[in-house]
Amino acid sequence: MQHGFYFDHQRCVKCHACEIACKTWNEVEIGPRWREVVKLESGIFPDVQAMNVSMACMHCGDAPCQKACPVSAISKSPVDGVVTVDPNKCIGCGFCTWACPFNAPQLTATTGKMEKCNFCQTPGMERPMDMPRACEEICPTGAIRSGPLTMVTSQGRERAAARLAPSAMQGFPSVVVDGARKFGG
C-alpha cells in the first residue's frame, strides 16, 4: 500500500522543527536537507499573502529519480511504496537531482552520494510504519501526517468533521452574542 505524507499548510508556521527532527533521528550530516520548509509570498502591499510548505521526498508512485538512475540504485518498495537509495550502488552522478521535480535528492559533501527522505527507514533506526515519522512526531501544530495514502486523506475529512461536532465546542460559554455569527465566523 502506497505510503505518503499529508501536509496542512494552514497549520504550518515555518518553525523548521520537522527539518531538525528529521536530521537528528536519521543522523543526517550538515549539508543535505532531506526536508525543508519553504515560504511562498505573493501580492502587493498591503494585500499580501504567504504560504509555508514543508517539502521532502514525495515517494512518487512513478518515481522519475528511479527512472533516471543509471545504476539502479533507487528502488521503490512493493510493500509500502517508499522510495530509497542504496548508498553502495549510488555513484553520485546527480541524474536523480535533475529528474526530480521536487528537488528531493541531495548530494552530500562528504561522500558525494545521494541522500533523501527515506520515510524514516534509515538502516539501524527504521521506524515501523504504525509509528509517526520524526517530522510528524515533532510538528508543534500537527501540520504533517504520514501513513497509507488512502488513510491520511480520509483522516483529513475526519478532522474537519470533528471540528464541526458539538464536542469540539467544549469550553465555550453557552451564550454567544449574535454578532459572533456575523463577525467571528
Place this chain on the structure above:
Amino acid sequence: MSATHQDLGTRLAEIKGAQRIKSFCYTCPWQCPTEVFVREGQIVYQKGNPEAPNNIGSRCAKGMASWWVSRDPDRLKYPMLRTNPKGQPGQFKRISWDEAFEFIAGKLKSIRDKWGPEALALTCHHDPNTQFYRHLLGDCYGSPNMYSHTSGCEQDRRSACLTLFGHVFPMHDFANSRFVILWGMNMLGANQGLWESRALIEAKKRGCKLVVVDPSFTETAQKADEWIPIKPGTDGAMALAMCRVIVDENLHDKAFVTRYCNGFEGFVQHLRTQGYTPEWAEQICGVPAATIARLAREFAMTRPSMSAIFKGSGYYTNGADAGRACYILDALCGQVDQPGNINLKEWAPLHSPVDVPDHAKGKAGQPPLHLAMGYPLAPDLPNSRLPEAVLEGKPYPVKALWVHATNPVMSDPNRERVQKMFAALELAVACELYMSETALECDIVLPETSFHEQAEVRHGMWLGPQVILCQPVVPPVGESKPAYEIAQGIARKMGWGEYFAYERWEDWAEPMMKDIPMSVEELKEKGFWAGPVRYDSVKGGLPTPSGKIELHSQSYADAGFSAYPVYTPRSVMPDEQYPLQLTHSKLSMHCNIVTQNNPLLMEVCGENWVEINAVDAGRYGVIDGSDVILESPKDKIRIKAKVVQGLVPGAVSVRHGHGFGHWAMGSVAKGRGAHSNNLMDTHTSPITGANCYNECKVRIRPAA
C-alpha cells in the same frame, strides 16, 4: 492515549538503543517538558513530553537542535580569569574552581566594605537556577539589586498587566477564543509557547477571527484574517480609538465594568476630552478610521475574545500606555480570565530552594536601583540606565555586576556604552556556557552546565499551575558546574555555607516541592506536575490597589504620569537625513543570542537580514538579496537586504538584529550576519524603564 504515548516513547528508545529520561528544554524561556533519549552518555534524540499540555510531544527547531549544546566543542570548560586590563578584548587564563571562589569572595568583601552591598547588581535571563545567586547575593550579601533582563524584553507588557490586573505574565487561552487581536506580537514567528501556537491555529480552524496589527507581515500576520499594517509606534492611538468606539456605541460589558473595573466613568470622560476618535487615530496610525471603528465593533460583539501584546508595541517610549490601552479593550468587553481570554495564570505553590533566616540577611544602605533611579513603576531594572550608575555613580555607585545566562553587550542598545560600563566595573562575573561577547568584558568567567547537565525545578509556562523538572541527563562539559554548586562554593568562602548545605540536587528540590502534591521521585518519572486551570479570578478580587482592574491607576498618578493611558508620539521620527524607522522582529529557528553556535540551526538560517518595502527599495536602489549599508546617526552596519511587500513603507525591519554578527561565542557563530544594536542610541521608557529598541531612524544604500 496515555498508554499509546508511553508505548511510542518506549519503542523509540528501543530503536535508538537509548534510555528515555523526562526533562525540560531551556533553550527559550517557554521551557517545554521533554523526553531525552540518551545512549552512552550522549543525547541521540529528543521529543516533547507527550503527557504535558505545554507541547503534547512536539518540539520547536531550537529545542530539537539543543542536543548540540551538550557536545559543542566551543563550550567553556574551565573557570577563566582575566589577565589583561579591562576595556580591551579579554585575555584569560584557566584557574581552578577554588581559586575562582577565593577571587570572587575576596572582591565581594572589599566592595561591600567600601561601597555597601548595594554596589552589586545581578542581571539574568529567566533561568530559575538564578535563584541560587539571588539567595547568595541578595539575601546573604544584602544587595537590593537582584534583577533580570525584562527591560530588554516585555517590560511594557509586564508593567501594563501588573498595573491593570496585578498579574505579571498572563497566558493566552486561544483554544476557546472566537476573536483575537494581536498587537505587534508575532507569536507564531517567535514560536515560543508551542501550546499557544497550536491552540491559535486550532481556534482559527474552528472559525476564530485573527487580526494582527503590526508594521510587518509576520508569520502570525500571514495566518490572520486581517493584517493591519500600522505605522510603527502608534498602537496606543489605535487601541484608544477602539476603546472610544466601544464606549460611545454602548458595546462595553456594563455589568463587568461596573463591578470589576476601577475608574470606568473617568476613563470614558478621558477618552472624550482627549479627542481619541478613529478619525484622529487614522492620521497617526495610517489605518483608515472606518477600519478602526469596524474592528472595535467586531471585537466588542464577538465573544470570547482577546486583545494582547507582547514586545513590539513596547519598543517605543510610548509603549507603556500603548500596552495599557490594548489590554483595556479586554476589560471593557468583560473579556478577562474567562475561557478564550487572556488568562491570569495561577502559579504553583513552589518554595525557595534555600532558606536564609532574617538575622543572617545582609542590609543595604540604599533602595533598589530602579527606585533610586526614579522608576517606581519599573517591573525590572531599567538597564539602559545602569551605565550611569557605574560610570557616574548616579543614583549611587555600582561597582560589581553578576551576569547569569544573559549577554547585555549584544542585547542592549548602544553597545559601546555597555562595553564602557563593563570596563569600569571593579568586579564583573559572567556565568556562561560560551565565552560570549559579555564574558569577554568580564573579570572572571565561570563555566556553567547547560540544562542537559543540571537540575532545575521551576514553574511551567502553561495555562494552569504547573511545576516542571529538568534533570541531568549527560555528564557536564569540562569542569562546568551548575549554578547551585557555584553559589554553594562562594557561600562557603563567605561563611554562609550552612544555608547552602545540600549535597545532591534532590536535597534542595524537596523543600521547593513541599506544597506540591507530588514527590521529587515521582516528578523525575513524569517530568511535570499540573494543577487544574483556573478561570474567573477577577471575581475574587485582583492583587491591585483597588482589587479591581485599574483603568484608573493611582500608582501612575502618584509617579507623575497620567492615571489613564494617553497617546504620546514616539521619541525618534525619521527625517530627511534618516528617512526610515528601524524596527525589529525575531526568527523562529533562533532564540535571542544563544543559538547561533548551533550548526543545525545555522544551516536552516545562518545569517540575518533587513527587510524593506519594495517601494522604498526602488527609491534607495536596494536590490533583493544584495548587501546594503544601514546607517543611523550613531553607527552603520553592512547587512543583507530582503525586498518585501509585507512591510509598511517608511520602515525597515531587521530580523534578529541582536542575535547575529557575533564576534565571540564560538566558531560557528562568529562573523555570521550583522549585529544591529549599536545603531540605536539609548532611549528609555520614562514609565517602565524599558529599552526602546525601535526608537531609531536610519538610511539605507547599496553596499559598494
